[in-house]
Amino acid sequence: MARSKTSVANPIDAHPIILALSKARAMAAVLGHLADPPLTSHIPLEDCPEGTRDWLTDVVATALREAIDEADAEFRKSVTPEHQVISPN
Secondary structure (H helix, E strand, O other), rough: OOOOOOOOOOOOHHHHHHHHHHHHHOOOOOOOOOOOOOOOOOOOOOOOOOHHHHHHHHHHHHHHHHHHHHHHHHHHHHHHHHHHOOOOO
């Protein structure tokens, strides 16, 4: 039996805006893990070099801002006349 190609069950799940928002949610979750005390389950950093938590928080916060900016840009692009997604009334 031939193996089928991987497909997205719902095409909207592969939309650039949804992908960017998914990245943002993931980064927000990681920030929650890094909080002191953690907002959710804890990421064990006790055995890491000093400054690891601050460095990781900065990296994740930057990735979160980039994902939000990406979602914003993709949304703005999608509502331009050339890429009209929302039907004008």
